[in-house]
Amino acid sequence: MSTGSTVQAAHADVVGEAGRRRTFAVISHPDAGKSTLTEALALHARVISEAGAVHGKAGRRGVTSDWMEMERARGISITSAALQFGYGDAVVNLLDTPGHADFSEDTYRVLSAVDSAVMLLDAAKGLEPQTLKLFDVCRHRGIPVITFINKWDRPGREALELCDELTERIGLQPMPLTWPVGQAGHLRGVLDVRTGQFVEYQPTAGGATAAPDVRLDPAAAAEAVGAEWARACEEAELLQASDGEFDVDRFAAASATPVLFGAAVRNFGVRHLLDLLVELAPQPTPRAGVDGADRPLDAPFSAFVFKVQTGMDPAHRDQIAFARVCSGVFERGMVVTNAVSGKPFATKYAHQVFGQQRSTLDTAFPGDVIGLVNANALRVGDTLHDGKPAVRFPGLPSFAPAHFAVARPVDLGRAKQFRKGVEQLGAEGVVQVLRSDLRGDAAPVFAAVGPMQFEVAAHRMEHEFNSPVRLEHLAYRTVRLLARPDQRTTVDGGTRSEVLTRLDGADLALFLDDMALRLMQRAHPDLELRPLLAEG
């Protein structure tokens, strides 16, 4: 635990501590190299002394458990939601966005807790579906994005073509900060666009050590590399001349993205990325409460819960809530208020369960992520705060579900476990849980953004809650928010529509398809329906 005087000093410098934080997530499609990059970033920060802990598909159980193993082995500070490491004077918080296998809606919600994102692309594939979905969330929230084009050590697409794709498909202006010298697969190095220097490609075998940074001035590069150097300079200039000149304000405004090229598995380009994050990525800024007023960084402690997870410790089926600190200093053991329920929440449980493993959770500052154990009372979107004034941050968005299925317990004798599991999965956002009086409590409807969420939900119902479920898929494809509860009967009266109420109280009007929606609107022009946050 911190001593009294260090805690006082920490309070005094909360704005300075926040200024050192860089809190970001990597958005990518599975296989683009996120785990490899994560490890390489941590390696460059010299937190881990040997590589190999993260990548290696065989026997891998996902980044989450990899990180926990890394923590145990090396004593670095990791929650399953965030990896924290120091780099120079900066403190980097890298939040995990689980990929394919762990997919759930809260993958997207993680992005409400970051100040910037790294969009990781595979040089051979460019923009892929999961990247696009995650990018949409970044756009929606105005999150600045740095683009890292990975796997340049092997054959892929042309650099200019990949940059054009950013402009054409997602309207994001690329601003190259490095440019590859030599085609993908025959990488010689990169042009550092801002200094004009050539950074030589020096693959580090198996990513075992931090890559050296060998640089040549332009004249020496022209001599050493020849035509490929000239071509790289020309291409980079071409892109810069077509509105791609680096401009930090456009990056901060999320209308343009700095682009870097590299090969995470060879530790190439990773140092540059880290330097850039520290130099350019936004630090935590005051967050606005529901009343619209910003909570200053040095106000008393406040945080919001962006993810909850169960079963971290198989011995106690326990819920852990991950919260991002927005203001003030968190000290383990403090009793805070849950602004949503008004109830006190004692953080001493984090102390008991994690013990010395999580020593850095003794104190946390704006931008940091805290993992709160035994947090069964907390929900995604909840605000925690200490002292006055109270604050409540806006809830997190729920995404428009596009898949619906009625869940029924296979074993009717297990109604209690069934109910508990359904509540839990709904609270975690694994699926949205919808109900109506017409269908009754025993037949909740699971709603999902992607069908894979059903698999995760069914698996967890069976293995974690001992209540296997049968899912009966419903044919609804179009969903709107019903603004006026008194119009419920109108929608329920249709043959191809119904209203279901979500756990957060929102009434969702479900329609078989867009045609059914249009017919309903034509028949009832006064019907007040609103779009939900679209997700893909």
Ligand code: G4P
């Ligand atoms: P993910 O977390 O985004 O799913 O990707 P991951 O890091 O697991 O990387 C997916 C595959 O891509 C891995 O190969 C990894 O080694 C490889 N990879 C990552 N970065 C680079 C790079 O810069 N260049 C090249 N050539 N490959 C890269 P794998 O065969 O699936 O696993 P492994 O046996 O190599 O670990």
